[in-house]
Amino acid sequence: MDTPRFMTALHELFELDAGSISPSAVLQNIDGWNSLTFIGLIAMIDDEFGATLPPTTILKCRTVAELIDAVAAETSPIKMAA
Numbered sequence: 001m002d003t004p005r006f007m008t009a010l011h012e013l014f015e016l017d018a019g020s021i022s023p024s025a026v027l028q029n030i031d032g033w034n035s036l037t038f039i040g041l042i043a044m045i046d047d048e049f050g051a052t053l054p055p056t057t058i059l060k061c062r063t064v065a066e067l068i069d070a071v072a073a074e075t076s077p078i079k080m081a082a
Helices: 003-014 033-048 055-058 064-075 076-082
Strands: none
Touching: 003 033, 003 064, 033 055, 033 064, 055 064
């Protein structure tokens, strides 16, 4: 998982300055979090990282780091081979 690339994409999605979101940030507390950015997040994860995460999986992630872990698990070579 390319964490710096994920963080860059996340900042672009939320239209925030680089470095304003940390891996420890609570997802639903990020400035601009709403239903539209949530849909955008689902699309970004699919388009940029080739991972299809159900909305429930994303909502179970409390922090950005947990979301990164979920995307990494979905795109791991073992998971993709299954």
